[in-house]
Amino acid sequence: MAATLACDATTAFTGRVPFPYARATGRPPARAQARGAPAESGRAAAPKASTLPGSPRAPRRRRTRLEMQDRLIFLIGSPRSGSTLTARMLGAHSAICAPPETHLLTPLAHLGFYGTVEKAPYDPIITRQAAHELVRALPGGEEDYLAALRACSDAVYERLLAASGRELLLEKTPAYALVLDFLAKLYPKAKYLVLTRHPLAVWSSYVESFFDGDHEAAHRNNPLLERYVPAIARFLRERPVPILPLRYETLVQEPDAEMRRVCEFLGIAFEPGMVEYGREGAAQPKAAAGLGDPITVARESRPTTKSVAKWASEMARSPGQLEQAREILDRLADEDLETWGHPRAAILEQLGAVTPGGPPRKRSWNRYALERRLLVRLRKNIHQNALGRVVTRVRFVCDVLLR
Structure with a gap:
């Protein structure tokens, strides 16, 4: 699945099938096809069909593929x-x-x-600088960068x-x-x-x-x-x-x-x-x-x-x-x-026109409402109370163990 996603993104951006992916799937890379590389059976590639008007072997018109x-x-x-x-x-x-x-x-x-972003497991400032330098280095600049992101999504x-x-x-x-x-x-x-x-x-x-x-x-x-x-x-x-x-x-x-x-x-x-x-x-x-x-x-x-x-x-x-x-x-x-x-x-x-007052709010008691209510209560003053200190300590221990 990961290889397929990577191939699709690369193909959409460059128009070529990555060679390692081609080897894994049996699809020859685009450059080899363009050079008229021989088929796997060893036979020479067939000559291109004539594109002259009226040619009996004129290529079929490609169907337009929706983006x-x-x-x-x-x-x-x-x-x-x-x-x-x-x-x-x-x-x-x-x-x-x-x-x-x-x-x-x-x-x-x-x-x-x-x-x-302000916080990340990497340096956001250096990443921002590198991103701008990367886009400047691309032949098509921002358009190339957008095309790469678009290929991913x-x-x-x-x-x-x-x-x-x-x-x-x-x-x-x-x-x-x-x-x-x-x-x-x-x-x-x-x-x-x-x-x-x-x-x-x-x-x-x-x-x-x-x-x-x-x-x-x-x-x-x-x-x-x-x-x-x-x-x-x-x-x-x-x-x-x-x-x-x-x-x-x-x-x-x-x-x-x-x-x-x-x-x-x-x-x-x-x-x-x-x-x-x-x-x-x-x-x-x-x-x-x-x-x-x-x-x-x-x-x-x-x-x-x-x-x-x-x-x-x-x-x-x-x-x-x-x-x-x-x-x-x-x-x-x-x-x-x-x-x-x-x-x-x-x-x-x-x-x-709103008159303050009225009957108390009717509470919902479904699972979702109970979860939200519990979270609100636990989160209140979490940074000042004993529960917050315990959670902070547990988080520190987990960070040490998992880093």
């Missing part, structure tokens, strides 16, 4: 924006393969040339698609919204579906789903809106690639019309099963399993509007979260909120 990016769909959206639901709907189409989140391209975007995507027997591959990884400039360079001809949702609905869902209602811990861990809203809004305004904007609220209220619009953009026929994605016998009932919403989408069989205004009642039970929401809004630009389809004035009016 992987011609079959690739990116679903761009922040965490908790409804991307898992959208992926389930798209994966229910007989032509679309919707695998779990791959997180394949984020590391490629941080190899040093476009972005880097193409090899993975092509195997996913071939195993599914479908025509199009859906890539849904929310973290890609933070590397959109790189993505547009790597796959400029792919189709991009860009999903937005009411910012406070995104934030409330994030707080409730991953931090058991602890809005302060959620923001310390990840200032989600401050990171994703500007990045996605700029992408929507600049439109460097083929883009179809989608709004979560419209998607769940008018799923048929929205899926027809998506299918027209993708150049495929609409299938009613896309809306009834969870029905028995659907084209891909387990589409987009894995990372993402582990509970809500799997519980429903079609889009529901239950979560459209849920954020208001959730924030009403937490005056601190209401105040935090106003502070977050102050850090977001009017232009970005407008691009998301939720102007500041409209959001502030909705916030003003």
Whole structure:
């Protein structure tokens, strides 16, 4: 498998089959073929057929092979924006393969040339410098570098698609919204579906789903809106690639019309099963399993509007979260909120209509919710309490043993 992936990446980048791979598979290297090398049986290579018009042995015209990016769909959206639901709907189409989140391209975007990391088992500063020197040394510069990265990801995507027997591959990884400039360079001809949702609905869902209602811990861990809203809004305004904007609220209220619009953009026929994605016998009932919403989408069989205004009642039970929401809004630009389809004035009016109070939040007791609740409790003040000291000591011992 590793040899096959390496061969595919090398072949896509250079147009040649690596010789060690050729020896292992019986496929002669491209250079030998170009020189008219003799076949393994020892017979001389057959002379080239005439290319003159009317020649009885004129070569057949080569079939045009679609590039992987011609079959690739990116679903761009922040965490908790409804991307898992959208992926389930798209994966229910007989032509679309919707695998779990791959997180394949984020590391490629941080190899040093476009972005880097702060901590790694290597020196990120030297790696960044080396990456720039490497690109300068390539004959085609940045284009050669992109072609090499594309060959790597193409090899993975092509195997996913071939195993599914479908025509199009859906890539849904929310973290890609933070590397959109790189993505547009790597796959400029792919189709991009860009999903937005009411910012406070995104934030409330994030707080409730991953931090058991602890809005302060959620923001310390990840200032989600401050990171994703500007990045996605700029992408929507600049439109460097083929883009179809989608709004979560419209998607769940008018799923048929929205899926027809998506299918027209993708150049495929609409299938009613896309809306009834969870029905028995659907084209891909387990589409987009894995990372993402582990509970809500799997519980429903079609889009529901239950979560459209849920954020208001959730924030009403937490005056601190209401105040935090106003502070977050102050850090977001009017232009970005407008691009998301939720102007500041409209959001502030909705916030003003929220009356603090209401019944306590009904807790979920499924396995996933219990795991998240336990993690939140254990992580609280972990660097100051006795448990944190024990974990730090155990980690030190493990590092010594495994290095």
